[in-house]
Amino acid sequence: MTDMHPSVRRPAANREVVVGTECVTPVKVWQPWIRLLHWTLVGTVVVLSLTGFYIADPVVLGGDGGGLMATVRFVHVLAGWMLITVLVGRLYLAFAGNPWARWPQLLPVWRERRAQLWHTVRYYAFLEKHPAEVVGHNPMAGLAYVGLFGMLAVQAVTGIALVAVTDRDGWEWAATGWVFQLLAVPEVRLLHHLVMWFTWTFVVFHVYAATLVDRVERGGEISSMVGGWKMMPTGRIEEELSRDAARRRRRRR
Amino acid sequence: MTGAAVAGPTQAEPPAAPGPEAGPLAALGIRRRSFLTWTARITALLALPATLRPQVAQAVEAAVASGERPTLVWLEFQDCTGDTESFLRARNPSVSQVILDLVSVDYQETIMAGAGEAAEASKAAAIARGGHIIVVEGSVPLGAGGGYCVIGGRSAEQILTEAVKGAAAVINVGTCSAYGGLPAAAPNPTQAVAVPDVVQGVPMVNLPGCPANVDNITATLVHYLTFGQLPPTDEQGRPLFAYGERIHDNCPKRGHFDAGQFALAFGDEGHRKGWCLYKLGCKGPSTWHNCSTQKWNGGTSWPIQAGAPCVGCSEPGFWDTMTPMYARLPDVTGVGQDLSAEKIGLGLVGATAVGATVHGVVKVARTRRQLAAEAPAVPPPPPPLPPTERDATDDQTPAGAR
Structure with a gap:
């Protein structure tokens, strides 16, 4: 345990409790940064969707309009940059975060994670009684988040491109003008709109899965994204942390 | 300005x-x-x-x-002669005469006096001299061996390929010659293509539009006469002087857009007040053209001023990428029927919600039944998830993975 990531708190022996015949310990799985990024992302997706709906199909309030479209577009672009900041931050943590934030949690590159992925698929098909025992993300959730980040990256690129059309001399056009070699402006708008719906499809499933594992399997998933703590079998935590420490040692050599 | x-x-x-x-x-x-x-x-x-x-x-x-007037050969292929009509409506009649005298129009099917063999001979002579300017109106059909557009026994492709030999410049007037336009719209039965798809290696400029604005045609010619070269263009081959700015950014109704004042239907109060045509499908935000500053018919008016939303006629891919003309977002096609983004999105979210609910109900019911079945076997108080059960399940996992 000497090479443990600094952000990981050792499971405190004195906080260990016994459930049945199993020793469970509270463990700080989600770093403050991960939780901050998660809830910032929730907020920006809600703001972006509401403002995006207005931009796509504005309601007319009457009177002088109050500069509503200009204001809403400003908020939308601002929230878009917030979203990009979240994505960049998450990418950074995928390489610099604690063991449960790093990229092997998202892509099942290890044999054990692939076995857990199959287990999770079987769990959702009612073929396993309980989900795979993992401290951080289950591998299916990890893949779903890769898909989510991919969709949000599409939103970021098409969003910058749709800003770029206002000024073809700007850096935005230099960076994303190639998009319009592939798709016409209305088609880019359609893609931007559809991916928003795909994102909400993810949200519905994500909230359901979190509720399921929290309420039925008693995994403490929902509260963990607020406080960062999960109750996990002590052995399981030690196992994952020692494996992470071993990887760090290997990398240092 | x-x-x-x-x-x-x-x-x-x-x-x-x-x-x-x-x-x-x-x-x-x-x-x-x-x-x-x-x-x-x-x-x-x-x-x-x-x-x-x-x-x-x-x-x-x-x-x-x-x-010493440069020779101009005006070729018409799959077109409606709309660009010729536009060209003949120069803003200032006496100055249009200047332009017609600046260039020697040796071949122009609509306005030339000659016909048949005499016309073809005139064109052949102009091309043989070289250094001529080719103006192309209309797309080039490649289907049926070029049989969809044959003039004087030769296909459009043959005529074009011969005509550009030795040419100083090619000016594509109208969206059809520049990007394929209406003839190239799906399903494109004649396999119509744009001029740049047929000929390369010649200085070329696109003046798309349906039709092209005569002011931009004359200005391009004047630029050529003044500087001896075609004006600088954007990535789509369009001169920046005419296609450098978006219609939306110079639109007189832009104030209504920013304010949030939109016409909801043709003839409604907002429409009569001259509010923004965004919700009526205006493609001004997707279109680069100088209509909003240069206007049409000698500066009289232009579509948006007349209350008609822009249809994006000068963009590559018009008509396919700019329809439906009176809706803001295109539909998703090719899925049996055209579906709006909203239908697809609500359908996906709804299906996921229903699926999750059903899954949740089944899961809760099975968990309850499982706990009830196990209750007598375990001494009270029963743990919610018996560890023996859980360990046994996990141990089987690697076998399942293989």
């Missing part, structure tokens, strides 16, 4: 060259004052600094005086 550039030089500067009614232009019956007004207007349209106006005037005068 355009207005100031036009008003400034013509009012402030006295005529620079000889007497007001002397020189080669006077011989053509053109008053010097109207000529200088015209050169100022063209200079402003080309987005050149006003200080270059005398150079433009001298180049045009020199071309008229020398009598």
Whole structure:
């Protein structure tokens, strides 16, 4: 345990409790940064969707309009940059975060994670009684988040491109003008709109899965994204942390 | 900006060259004052600094005086002659005559006097001399061996390929020759393609539009006469002076857009008040053209001013990428029927919600049954998830993975 990531708190022996015949310990799985990024992302997706709906199909309030479209577009672009900041931050943590934030949690590159992925698929098909025992993300959730980040990256690129059309001399056009070699402006708008719906499809499933594992399997998933703590079998935590420490040692050599 | 550039030089500067009614232009019956007004207007349209106006005037005068007029061959393929009609509606009749005298139009099917063998001979002679300007109107069909457009026994592709040999420049007027346009719209039965898909290696400029604006055609010709080359273009081959700005960004209704004032239906209160046509499908935000500043028919009006949303006629992929004309977002096609983004999105979210609910109900029911079945076997109080059960399940996992 000497090479443990600094952000990981050792499971405190004195906080260990016994459930049945199993020793469970509270463990700080989600770093403050991960939780901050998660809830910032929730907020920006809600703001972006509401403002995006207005931009796509504005309601007319009457009177002088109050500069509503200009204001809403400003908020939308601002929230878009917030979203990009979240994505960049998450990418950074995928390489610099604690063991449960790093990229092997998202892509099942290890044999054990692939076995857990199959287990999770079987769990959702009612073929396993309980989900795979993992401290951080289950591998299916990890893949779903890769898909989510991919969709949000599409939103970021098409969003910058749709800003770029206002000024073809700007850096935005230099960076994303190639998009319009592939798709016409209305088609880019359609893609931007559809991916928003795909994102909400993810949200519905994500909230359901979190509720399921929290309420039925008693995994403490929902509260963990607020406080960062999960109750996990002590052995399981030690196992994952020692494996992470071993990887760090290997990398240092 | 355009207005100031036009008003400034013509009012402030006295005529620079000889007497007001002397020189080669006077011989053509053109008053010097109207000529200088015209050169100022063209200079402003080309987005050149006003200080270059005398150079433009001298180049045009020199071309008229020398009598060495570049030859212009105007080819029509899969077209509606709309660009020719537009070309013949030059803003200032006397100055349009200048332009027609600046270039020797040796072949133009709609307006030339010759016909049949004589016309073909005239075209062949112009091409043989070389250094000519080719203007192409209409797309080139490649289907059926080019049989969908045959003139004088030869296909459009053959005629075009022969005509560009030795040509100084190719000007594609209208969206059809520039990007394929209407004939190339799905399902494109004639396999129509744009001129750049057939010929390369010649200086070429696209003046798309349905039709192209005559002001932009004459300005391109004047640019060529003044500087000996075609004007600089964007990635789509369109001159920046005419296609550098988005319609939306110079639209007189832009204030209503930013304010949030939109016409909801043709003839409603907002429409009558001249509010933004965004919700009626206006493609001004997707279209680069100078319609909003240059206007049409001698600056009389243009579609958005007349209450019709822009249809994006000068964009690559028009018509397919700009329809439906009166809706903001296109539908998703090719899935059996056209579906709106909203239908697809609500369908996906709804299906996921229903699926999750069903899954959740089944899961809860099974968990309850499982706990009830296990209750007698385990001494009270029963743990919610018996560890023996859990360990046994996990141990089987690697076998399942393989």
